[in-house]
Amino acid sequence: MSGRSGVAAATGAEAFSAELPAGRPTGWWGMVMFVATEATLFACLLGSYFYLRFQYGPQWPPPGIEEPTLLKPLVMTAILVPSSLPVIWAEHGIRRGQRWRLRCGMAATLVMGTSFLALQATEYDEKLHMFTMTTNAYGSLFYVITGFHGLHVLVGLTMISWLLAASLRGGGFGPRRHERVRNVAIYWHFVDVVWVGILFTIYLSPRL
Amino acid sequence: MSTTSTPSAGVGREDLERLAAHWEERPSLRAWLSTVDHKKIGRRYLVTAGFFFVLAGLSALVMRTQLGRPESGLVAPQEYNQLFSMHGTAMVFLFATPMLFGFGNFLVPLMIGSRDMAFPRLNAFGYWVFLFAGLFMWASLPFGAAPNNGWFGYVPLSDEQNNPGLHMDVYALGLLFLGISTTSGAINFIVTALKLRAPGMSLNRVPLFVWAIVATAFMVVFALPALNADNAMLFLDRRFGTHFFDPSHGGNVLLWQHLFWIFGHPDVYIIVMPALGIVSAVLPAFTRRGVVGYVLVVLAIVSISIISFGVWVHHMFATGLPQLSFSFFSAASTIITIPSGVQIFAWLATMLLGRLVLRVPLLFVIGFIVTFVLGGFTGAMFAVTAFDQQTTDTYFVVAHFHYVLIGGAVFPMLAGVYYWLPKITGRMYHEGLARWAFWLFFTGMHVTFFPMHLYGLFGMPRRVYTYPNIAGWAGWNLVSTIGSYLLALGVLLTIVGVVHTLRRGRPAPPDPWGGDTLEWSTASPPEPYNFPVLPRVHSLHPTWDARTAESTGPGASADRVLSGGRRTLLTSELDARQERAVAMPESTLKPLALAGALLLGFTALLLAWYPVAVVAALAVAATLAVWLWPPRLPEQEEVGP
Ligand code: HEM
Ligand SMILES: [Cu+2]
Numbered sequence: 001m002s003g004r005s006g007v008a009a010a011t012g013a014e015a016f017s018a019e020l021p022a023g024r025p026t027g028w029w030g031m032v033m034f035v036a037t038e039a040t041l042f043a044c045l046l047g048s049y050f051y052l053r054f055q056y057g058p059q060w061p062p063p064g065i066e067e068p069t070l071l072k073p074l075v076m077t078a079i080l081v082p083s084s085l086p087v088i089w090a091e092h093g094i095r096r097g098q099r100w101r102l103r104c105g106m107a108a109t110l111v112m113g114t115s116f117l118a119l120q121a122t123e124y125d126e127k128l129h130m131f132t133m134t135t136n137a138y139g140s141l142f143y144v145i146t147g148f149h150g151l152h153v154l155v156g157l158t159m160i161s162w163l164l165a166a167s168l169r170g171g172g173f174g175p176r177r178h179e180r181v182r183n184v185a186i187y188w189h190f191v192d193v194v195w196v197g198i199l200f201t202i203y204l205s206p207r208l
Numbered sequence: 209m210s211t212t213s214t215p216s217a218g219v220g221r222e223d224l225e226r227l228a229a230h231w232e233e234r235p236s237l238r239a240w241l242s243t244v245d246h247k248k249i250g251r252r253y254l255v256t257a258g259f260f261f262v263l264a265g266l267s268a269l270v271m272r273t274q275l276g277r278p279e280s281g282l283v284a285p286q287e288y289n290q291l292f293s294m295h296g297t298a299m300v301f302l303f304a305t306p307m308l309f310g311f312g313n314f315l316v317p318l319m320i321g322s323r324d325m326a327f328p329r330l331n332a333f334g335y336w337v338f339l340f341a342g343l344f345m346w347a348s349l350p351f352g353a354a355p356n357n358g359w360f361g362y363v364p365l366s367d368e369q370n371n372p373g374l375h376m377d378v379y380a381l382g383l384l385f386l387g388i389s390t391t392s393g394a395i396n397f398i399v400t401a402l403k404l405r406a407p408g409m410s411l412n413r414v415p416l417f418v419w420a421i422v423a424t425a426f427m428v429v430f431a432l433p434a435l436n437a438d439n440a441m442l443f444l445d446r447r448f449g450t451h452f453f454d455p456s457h458g459g460n461v462l463l464w465q466h467l468f469w470i471f472g473h474p475d476v477y478i479i480v481m482p483a484l485g486i487v488s489a490v491l492p493a494f495t496r497r498g499v500v501g502y503v504l505v506v507l508a509i510v511s512i513s514i515i516s517f518g519v520w521v522h523h524m525f526a527t528g529l530p531q532l533s534f535s536f537f538s539a540a541s542t543i544i545t546i547p548s549g550v551q552i553f554a555w556l557a558t559m560l561l562g563r564l565v566l567r568v569p570l571l572f573v574i575g576f577i578v579t580f581v582l583g584g585f586t587g588a589m590f591a592v593t594a595f596d597q598q599t600t601d602t603y604f605v606v607a608h609f610h611y612v613l614i615g616g617a618v619f620p621m622l623a624g625v626y627y628w629l630p631k632i633t634g635r636m637y638h639e640g641l642a643r644w645a646f647w648l649f650f651t652g653m654h655v656t657f658f659p660m661h662l663y664g665l666f667g668m669p670r671r672v673y674t675y676p677n678i679a680g681w682a683g684w685n686l687v688s689t690i691g692s693y694l695l696a697l698g699v700l701l702t703i704v705g706v707v708h709t710l711r712r713g714r715p716a717p718p719d720p721w722g723g724d725t726l727e728w729s730t731a732s733p734p735e736p737y738n739f740p741v742l743p744r745v746h747s748l749h750p751t752w753d754a755r756t757a758e759s760t761g762p763g764a765s766a767d768r769v770l771s772g773g774r775r776t777l778l779t780s781e782l783d784a785r786q787e788r789a790v791a792m793p794e795s796t797l798k799p800l801a802l803a804g805a806l807l808l809g810f811t812a813l814l815l816a817w818y819p820v821a822v823v824a825a826l827a828v829a830a831t832l833a834v835w836l837w838p839p840r841l842p843e844q845e846e847v848g849p
Contacts, residue, residue, distance in 0.1 A: 023780050023787045026326040026399050033395040033429055041433035044470075048437065048452065048463055055460045062458055133450050137458030140450035144441070162833060172838045180838065 031183040035190045038152075042194050045148065046201045049141050053205075060206055061138045065131050073203045076119045077195065080153075083112035084192050087160075087185045097175045099167060106164040109188065113157045120150050142202060149191075149198055156191045159184045219740045219769055226771040231323075231736035233795060242795040244328035245736060249335045250314025251632060254625075256335075257307035260342050262699070264298040267291045269696055272656070276689035278677040288673035289356035290375070294349055296359030297379065300479070301386055302342045304617050308482040309334075309393050311624055312421045314632060315489075316397060318727035318734060319415050321406025321743040321750075323776040326399040329793050329835070330392050336803035337389035344810060345382040348374065355379035358671065360472065361442070363453040363464045368446040377446060377814055380439040385810045387436050394428035397421050403778050406726070407768070407786040408745040415725045415748075416499060419506055420485025423513040427474045427481075430517070435471035438464060447816075469520035477516045479613065481509065483620035484551060487573050490620075490627045491555060493721035494570040495562025498749055501554045508547035508554075515544045522591060541591040548584065552577065567721075568642040569627040575650045576619035583611025586661070601671075604664025610657045622649070622702065629706070630720050634733040635713030641705040649698030655691025659684040724749035729760065742768040742777050745784075802831040 053060050061067065086108040093101025124143075133143040163184055167173050173181060233239040243249070271291050274282045283291065313331065317324055325331045348354040353374040357366045366376040401422045405414065441452040442464070451457035453464050488499050499505060519540045555577065564570065586608040590596045599605060622645075629637050664670075666680045675681055719728040728751045730738055743750065744759035751757075758764075767786075768777065774792040779785055809824030 026403050029399040030395055033398055037391055037429045037433055040430050044434045044437040051463055052460055056458050137451040140452055166838050
């Protein structure tokens with residue numbers, strides 16, 4: 001292949017668009033590394049929980065605070081963890097070019113995630129009568145860890161509504177263009193998995 | 209050995225014009241603020257970090273002047289506290305890591321044969337955040353509100369009761385703010401090195417410097433969250449009444465130390481590792497051969513980055529933790545000297561087997577080896593718990609870590625500055641000035657810090673603003689102070705040398721040293737698009753390899769010109785098989801806007817203007833939404849974030 005015309009032909013916009021995307025794109029790696037560092041952050045917070053707990057003494061939560069009740073957190077889990085399913089369904093859909101699946105899946109997740117946050121708000125409302133962030137270290141851990149996770153749910157929901165809005169605005173996403181969907185999905189799965197760790201730490205471990 | 213800067217026949221004039229049209233920026237204020245070019249961003253990192261180094265160095269000079277004679281009253285105790293705290297914090301966080309990020313930014317894309325970083329806009333954002341966070345912290349000093357509790361900010365000294373005022377709020381918020389920059393930069397390095405390597409640059413052909421940067425980036429990803437969690441808790445404790453570190457309400461002060469050192473120990477390697485990468489990059493050019501034992505050195509780099517997470521408790525031998533844990537951590541601390549030793553021996557072997565060309569970069573490498581090995585010896589002494597118990601918090605420690613940090617980071621950085629100055633500026637430096645700078649710096653360093661071992665062993669504690677006239681202390685302290693002025697003179701001469709290079713230096717050829725990595729195959733300074741033809745790599749030393757030159761020369765295959773838009777190639781992670789071409793973003797003001805919104809937010813938090821902080825948070829969200837809104841493109845292609 002010599003001469004300028006050959007070069008131009010091989011490097012024009014069309015030259016590469018005929019191929020299906022091969023390999024993992026940069027955005028995927030970026031999101032995975034971001035999630036890795038966030039996961040480490042949660043590990044540090046949960047580690048701090050156990051550290052303070054074991055330094056504290058036999059009675060945990062400290063006197064004056066009841067053991068956390070399980071019903072509501074289990075319901076919250078039952079809502080949040082399955083909310084990954086519509087995301088997976090939507091992602092598979094858009095890879096086949098089914099935009100309606102992307103839209104429905106995102107909408108479903110949005111509803112589930114929002115209900116989770118609503119339940120968390122009622123949970124806070126009850127707990128705040130009993131203790132606050134400034135009552136003692138237990139209170140600080142409880143609110144900071146669950147609150148920080150709630151913030152992540154909120155960020156995830158923002159990302160999902162943003163995807164929904166972008167896809168409603170007239171496409172853009174399709175079989176060859178779903179990298180963002182995949183990235184948001186990774187983040188959302190991460191938020192779900194972390195919640196399981198929090199459920200164990202905050203709600204189950206004091207009963208062990 | 210070296211190629212010419214004029215592109216070869218494989219690329220037509222038309223292609224070159226198109227490349228230039230896509231990548232060049234006409235100088236204007238807007239272009240200056242909105243650029244996403246990794247070379248410009250790298251230069252900015254270097255200059256800004258250098259500026260913070262000078263500020264931190266001036267703080268040190270004031271301290272040394274104060275300590276030059278006993279019972280001196282130049283600075284008050286409160287001021288002295290702020291001086292050493294800002295000095296340490298700035299040297300570690302605002303100089304050492306960002307300086308190495310500067311080298312990484314400039315060099316990694318060039319060394320791996322790419323046109324930019326994986327996320328150029330994120331890169332620009334990281335720089336602005338670094339600049340703003342640095343100014344945020346330094347701005348507190350004139351107000352007498354700078355951090356005043358040492359660079360590791362131990363509670364209970366840093367909690368609200370013992371330390372009222374803004375001091376430690378500046379510390380906690382400043383480091384959180386800066387953490388955003390460091391984390392995004394680290395992720396960018398990892399993805400860049402994984403996906404943007406030139407076709408053919410399989411893992412066993414990646415330059416050692418790039419290995420070092422990537423290992424460092426991984427350490428940042430997994431170590432920095434501990435510091436962030438720590439600082440977030442500290443700020444909540446101080447400002448909003450939580451009790452993480454408050455024993456009277458179930459908290460625990462040692463929690464701070466654990467989290468801090470889980471970060472802090474790897475951080476030593478975060479600082480030293482890329483600097484060692486510089487050494488491995490500089491040596492081949494001045495010994496005329498590749499670094500001996502490439503695979504062993506890579507293994508050493510990787511294993512250091514893993515083991516460094518297991519040794520943090522050696523900073524806490526004086527805290528009364530269970531004895532058994534000491535044995536474990538002592539052992540781990542001793543083991544980590546093995547991979548460090550492997551690297552040192554690899555360099556020594558390289559120098560013994562090669563033909564030495566004693567230019568200034570090599571002088572700094574030799575200065576590094578001498579100094580760093582001495583620092584390593586005293587470090588191994590601390591791994592002995594009993595010795596550590598005696599010397600902790602004396603000047604012996606100050607001597608040790610300056611040997612490690614100046615030896616292990618500043619010497620290699622200066623080697624790197626002189627080595628890549630021709631590439632960065634397109635001009636040669638003045639050899640005589642550079643030699644003077646080296647000898648002043650080297651002598652000054654040892655005259656300053658060697659005596660610290662002595663008066664440390666004589667029992668002089670660190671972090672005291674003055675001391676009584678004790679025999680042994682006073683004389684040696686004066687020697688240290690004189691040394692620090694010599695050292696400062698060396699730094700000054702380096703700055704003069706750099707300015708002289710920019711103004712008067714004679715034009716540099718593309719490859720003045722006969723270096724072995726790809727950056728030397730580009731023009732000096734490189735074109736905005738780095739490579740007219742994206743190279744194909746056939747060996748560990750691509751510029752020494754005729755086949756690489758062919759692959760960018762007349763017979764070059766046309767698919768790697770990519771002149772239709774800002775484009776570069778993605779390759780597979782392990783063996784760097786060509787995957788596809790991707791479009792790279794144009795310059796934009798969004799990174800600056802986002803960093804500005806963050807600066808507003810952190811300032812508002814610091815000054816307790818919470819409504820403003822909320823506004824800033826909304827501005828951050830809005831900027832992000834605009835930034836990430838998918839462009840209307842034909843359906844085929846996704847643009848990197
Ligand atoms: C350039 C010449 C330098 C001089 C003259 C110097 C001098 C000093 C002095 C006198 C102290 C002790 C303060 C005290 O304990 O009372 C100190 C502390 C310290 N220095 Fe340097 N230093 C220099 C460079 C560096 C560099 C390059 C780094 C790191 C990359 C560094 C990191 C530190 C740290 C972390 C501390 C401890 C601060 C603390 O106690 O919290 N220094 N330095
Ligand atoms: Cu350590």
